[in-house]
Amino acid sequence: MTETEIKATIIAGLSQIAPEADFEELSPTENIREELDIDSFDFLNFLIGLNDKLGVDIPESDYEKLISMTDLISYLAKRID
Amino acid sequence: MADFIMPSLGADMTEGILVAWQVEVGDQIKHGDIVAEVETAKGVFEVEAFSDGVIEQILVQPGSEAIPVGTVLATIVEEGGTIVSPTVVAERKQVSPAARRLAAENHIDLSQIEGTGSEGAVCLADIEGLIAATTATEVPARKQVETKTSVDFKDGMRQAISAAMSLSNREIPHYYLATDIDMSRSLSWLEEQNRQRSIRDRLLPVVLPLKAVALALRKVPELNAHWVDEQLQLKKEVHIGFAITLRGGGLITPALHKVDQLSLDQLMVALSDLISRTRSGKLRGLEMTDAGITVTNFGDLGVQTIFGVIYPPQVALVGLGKISEQPWAEQGGLSVRPVLTATLAADHRAGDGHQGGKFLDALNRILQEPEAL
16 A cells, blocks of 8 residues: 555545545644544544554554654554555 | 423523424334434434323424424323324425534525435535535525524524523532542553553543542532522432533533443443534433533643533533643652542532532542452
């Protein structure tokens, strides 16, 4: 899976939570949860969605590494078979 | 015979819109069955029957007019009774809640729209299509802007919160208490639990203090109550209102039921279900009124201490701040611990600070033994 495809999967998941967000405007290094006002419940559901689509079960101890779009893409790219 | 009336779904509700009937004349209903959908300033709610029986007459058809709380909407012949002259249900226009809301925001008269959904139901796409098609031109189906046909969602939500909070601040002499709770035992226990679970079964940290609040209320039941007619009415069951913010703005505090009897897993499932239904507008009327206390959680934001406003007729509100690392002195030593500041805003008419102190003390002790939760 290419980074572009991973990014599209991430954006599809985030759009379900924040349908009003403009992802063109979102800087790749911005804090996604702060920027899109995503609470811990929405964030957990977002990660469950990623797990369903990409097969990556992200352990709770890694949540703090997943701050920006860049973080998410590189984290997932390393773990997708 | 019993009347099915426009219910009051909270201290802030004076009127509601009958969105749809879920029953027809002649239908057998049981206590707890969904009878109708009612829209208030806070969204659309499913309203349950409070008695067993048969729907005898439907007196009000769904529409966009606001109907005062207490208005009889239908009559029910209770078990053993006979049905008198059943009325034929007039054909009604089915409109999805999202379509209704968008139509109201754009002052569109629903009666003039042909729906494309099943059985002619008006769906969101119909309204969006109409708006797109008529943006630049005169809109034939638009009503006069000043005609009040529906509660504007955002304004209505603000007004509802305003009414409840003004009432609270005007009438309830609040007292406030706060306590710092060392969360290291709770969090390391939770971390270990979550490590063994797949992502789908993980617990969010908030379920621990939520369950602990329920158990602490068993020790101080006076805080799980309503203040009605200058009297304290204790609640038999521990239903906790949980403050849930909505993305479009506003706040709803529906109840989690019998929290003291739920395991943490059951509580997590109930919480997920409640948050999802709140955000998609699928709450039940009873969930809006039967909480005996409210918990508001600011764990996701950087807020440490909450000075809450009680939701009447309740007598207490518990605030949970962000769990953050703090210097912690204990037994002559200093270390760094994850600390939760829990606050209590309580009604001084209904009880005294001593009671509130006992509650926070119990909450603290319970959170030191997470395996017992």
